[in-house]
Amino acid sequence: MIMTHLEIRDLRVEYPTRKGTFVAVEDVSLTIDSGEIVGVVGESGAGKSTVGAAAIGLISRPGRITRGEIRLTGKRIDPTDSRQFSGLRGRKISMIFQDPLTSLNPVETVGAQLIETIRLHLGMNEAEARARAVELLDKVGIRDPEHRVDDYPHQFSGGMRQRVVIALALASEPEVIIADEPTTALDVSVQAQILKLLRRLCDEQRVAMILVTHDMGVIAEVTDRVAVMYRGRIVETGPTRQVLSAPEHAYTRSLLSAVPPIDRKLDRFPQVTYIEDAGYPAVDLGNHWLGEARGFDEIDTPLLELQDVCLDFLSRPSFLPSRRSWFRALDHISFKIAPGKTFGLVGESGSGKSTISRVITGIYRQKSGSVRFAGKDISSLDARGTTEMRRQMQMVFQDPYSSLNARQRVGSILIEPILLHKLASSRKMAWEIAEDLLHIVGLGKAAARKFPHEFSGGQRQRISIARALATRPRFLVCDEPTSALDVSVQAQILNLLRDLQDQLGLTMLFVSHDLAVIRQMCDEMAVMRAGRIQEQGVVEELYEQPKHPYTSELLSLVPRFATAC
Known part of the structure; x- marks a missing residue:
């Protein structure tokens, strides 16, 4: 029997500010039936996450619901009644948060957090709860769950932390799940596993789900209905196949056109334009402050070269060296990047992609092998040489929020490396340069006077990219730079990176789990698994004729937006 688990009627959410009232959500109405997954899509800042937060009573102050009602299995729940929500939250309605690092307690093991949730809501004893925690970690794809259950969040990669957050949401066996970008940090293989898990959960246990995402492939793959949001309002809603194959609204059509294809390479990404939008600023880098970075000496050798790089992490500490255990994170990694080219790294979460980027930038020191930048071994540089290398080599981190100082205004964050x-x-x-960089990445100059918490996840990632550009780098390490971005902002950022590369000769290492983005951006790529390179070569050749079975498997798991429609 189909019944409505969650109903949202005429929702309005406001945030009072010194400059007036900001309306984040206006006249939003949604119904989610048992066993149904309803997708909510739109640009960063459209209000998608605010709708989910309102449904579970987590609107951050001073935000408030000023109109509308929320019903859970027919019963109206009052968002202002914190006692009522504390009894429902977690048990009846659960949430998978967008940012896994900030939603996990860094001083408790993941097992302790899972066990606490399970015992609180399901009434199990310690042993039963631990067994259930191990089962959940295994279900969401954590290898060796019996041992990893005792690890802390910082010991997991970004994608694995997201899997832990999903396990926490499933722990209480809720009736409604609000999934806010649940697959953002996941590679295609784990994403496919998680989507099947979520779909099976809804089909077998009749759980109702709101799936907030910017990934149109995920929407096509798993949702029953979809709602498209723009500036706090729903502009189009209907069955997924109908909306994606024959969109009626101009904004929906524009949004879908910006999805990067995986079956071909584009010269330039289409950008979303709609009604009164002026569009994103065109950048003439030849006459821009960033253009002053031109004039690097041409070199015949690769700009970056890794030769037999190995890195071990201590997995079992002990006072006696003979009793210590080590985990090999990187196993004889070798590749080269020519000046002005982009090299891509793909692979499962935990395969070592981000670890390589940290070795290159000097955050980690390899156990053996060499890393050479512009012909110089970075481990032999003196203090002055290291400082200059860091100016020429900048990094865009996977997690935008934890890489920004929450106590500083955005402008202050950007001028720090400039000064x-x-x-x-x-x-x-320096402040004028910072404002200009924010304008280039589509946030506007006024963003300089705001704090990071005042921005959505995608907007914070744009701030991170602006900060990376602030030193006019020669080499850019992009660690999942578009994982938090919707397709419209992603198109803008990728076009900007291409402009930088074409006009400034910028060289890039592009780490991503998005195989469509890798095909569009990279000249060469390497496919990684368990700390080793399985296959590497020219991008077009690997996509058209992969030689390794693992590469073929990854390509087969990519959600097919076009065929799904």
């Missing part, structure tokens, strides 16, 4: 490397003659000039 450190003496790229501006005064603080005033």
Whole structure:
């Protein structure tokens, strides 16, 4: 029997500010039936996550619901009654958060957090709860769950932390799940596993789910209905196949056109344009402050070269060296990146992609092998050489929120590297440069005076990219740079990176689990698994004729947006 588990009627969410009231959500109505997955899509800042937060009573202050009602299995719940929500939250309605790092307690093991949730809501004893925690970790794809259950969040990769968050949401066997970008940090193999898990959960246990995502492939793959949001309002809703194959609204059509294809390479990404939008700013880098970075000496050798790089992490500490155990994170990694080219790294979460980027930038020191930048071994550089290398080599991190200082305004965050490397003659000039960089990445100059918490996840990632550009780098390490971005902002950022590369000769290492983005952006790529390179070569050749079975498997698991429609 189909029944409505969650109903949202005429929802309005406001945030009072010193400059007036900001309306984040206006007149939003949704119904989610038992066993149904309803997708909510739209640009970063459209209000998607706010709708989910309102449904579970987690609107952050000073935000408030000023109109509308929320019903759970027919019973109206009052968002202002914290006692009522505390009894429902977790047990009846659960949430998978967008940012796994900030939703896990860093000083408790993942097992302790799972056991606490299971015992609180299901009434199990310690042993039963631990067994259930191990079962959940195994279900969401954590290898060796019997041992990993005793690890802390920082010991997991970004994708594995997201899997732990999903396990926490499933732990209480809720009736409704709000999934806010649940597959953002996941590679295609784990994403396919998680989507099947979520679909099976809804089909077998009749759980109702709101799936907030910017991934149109995920929407096509798993949802029954979809709602498209723009500036706090739903502009189109209907069955997924109908909306994606024959969109009626101009914004929906524009949004779908920005989805990067995996079956061909584009010269440039289409950008979303709609009604009164002025569009994203065109960048003439030849006459821009960033253009002053031109003029690097041409070199015949690769700009970056890794030769037989190995890295071990201590997995079992002991006072006696003979009793210590080590985990090999990187096993004889070798590749080269020519000046002005983009090299891609793909593979499962935990395969070592992000670890390589940290070795290259000097955050980790390899056990053996060499890393050479512009012909110089980075491990032999003196202090002055290291400082100059860090100016020329910048990184865009996977997790935008934890890489930004929450106590600083965005402008202050951006001017810090500019002043450190003496790229501006005064603080005033540095601030003007920071405002211009924010304008380039589509946030506007006014964003300089705001704090990171005032932005959505995708907007924070744009801030991270602006900060990476602030030193006018020669080499950019992009660790999942578009994982938190919707397709419209992703198109803007990828076009910007291409402009930087074409006009400035920028060289990039592009780490991503999005195989469509890798095909569009990279000249060469390597496929990684368990710390080793399985296959590497020219991108077009690997996509058209993969030689390794693992590469073929990854390509087969990509959600097919076009065929699904």
